[in-house]
Amino acid sequence: MNPSNLLIAALIAFGSIEAFADEIEINPEVYIGLTGGYVRGDLGGAVDPFDGSLDGFEGGVLVGVQAPLQRNFFAGFELDGVFTTASARDTQRGTIVGFPFAFHVKAHQDWLFSARGRIGRSFNRISPYVTGGLAIGKTTATGTLGFLGTVTQISGDQVNWGLVGGGGIGFALTDRISIRQEARFTHLFDRNDTDFQAFSGRAALVFRLSGGK
Numbered sequence: 001m002n003p004s005n006l007l008i009a010a011l012i013a014f015g016s017i018e019a020f021a022d023e024i025e026i027n028p029e030v031y032i033g034l035t036g037g038y039v040r041g042d043l044g045g046a047v048d049p050f051d052g053s054l055d056g057f058e059g060g061v062l063v064g065v066q067a068p069l070q071r072n073f074f075a076g077f078e079l080d081g082v083f084t085t086a087s088a089r090d091t092q093r094g095t096i097v098g099f100p101f102a103f104h105v106k107a108h109q110d111w112l113f114s115a116r117g118r119i120g121r122s123f124n125r126i127s128p129y130v131t132g133g134l135a136i137g138k139t140t141a142t143g144t145l146g147f148l149g150t151v152t153q154i155s156g157d158q159v160n161w162g163l164v165g166g167g168g169i170g171f172a173l174t175d176r177i178s179i180r181q182e183a184r185f186t187h188l189f190d191r192n193d194t195d196f197q198a199f200s201g202r203a204a205l206v207f208r209l210s211g212g213k
Contacts, residue, residue: 028067028076033180033206035062035080041186041198043088043107043139054109054198056086062204064118065211072122078131081113086198096147105143105154109196112137112186114164125172132165135186137196160196162188170206180204 036059043054059082066076087108094101113136120129140157166184173179181203188196 027211028065029208029211030065031063031206031208033062033064033204035060035082035180035202035204037182037200037202039084039086039109039198039200041196043109043196043198054086054088054107054196056084056109058082058084058086058112058200058202060111062206066118073119074122074127074129075117075119078116078118079114080116081111083111084109099147101145101147103143103145105141107139107141109198110138110140110157114186116164120170127170127172127178128167129170130165130167131182131184132163135162135164135188136160137162137186137188139196160188162186162196168202176208178206178208180206 036057038055039058040055041053060080062078062080064076064078066074068074087106089106090104092103114133116131116133118129118131120127136159138157138159141155143154145152145154164184164186166182168180168182170178170180181201183199183201185199186196
């Protein structure tokens with residue numbers, strides 16, 4: 001799946017939500033931002049057999065809309081996409097019908113995209129929140145298999161869907177600029193024996209475009 005097509009579809013849905021908010025006469029806050037952080041977890045089965053610990057950096061953009069609720073609560077919807085340097089390596093040795101083999105592989109989590117709901121509460125400039133929704137990501141893998149005196153090159157890639165959830169805290173620097181710190185857990189569902197589970201810590205710089213105060 002082309003991530004640009006996914007982003008276009010998500011932005012259309014995002015625009016529909018904003019239009020609905022206008023129809024019911026609330027003043028939603030629309031914002032964009034830059035986000036980045038560190039991810040660490042496990043990646044299994046990208047090229048069978050494979051099981052390795054994964055870590056690396058991630059960075060990208062986010063866009064969202066949120067509306068005020070009663071008692072200083074707020075709720076909204078957010079999209080984000082990041083490219084990552086997260087990778088994992090695995091080496092396995094053994095025998096096949098008595099003949100030795102060696103398998104070396106490196107897998108890389110290319111990108112992650114999420115569409116999430118957010119709900120939280122504002123305390124003056126501080127805004128803790130929880131978030132959760134759908135995630136999608138692409139994994140690629142390359143490796144070699146040595147058997148019976150030959151070396152075979154192996155490669156593959158695939159896109160998996162899953163769930164993401166977490167929470168964070170925002171701090172308003174000005175009426176239009178805020179910063180965030182967020183922790184989240186992402187689990188992309190097993191497809192063709194690929195399993196991605198990772199925790200990430202992200203920071204974000206957010207710019208309010210319209211609405212809100």
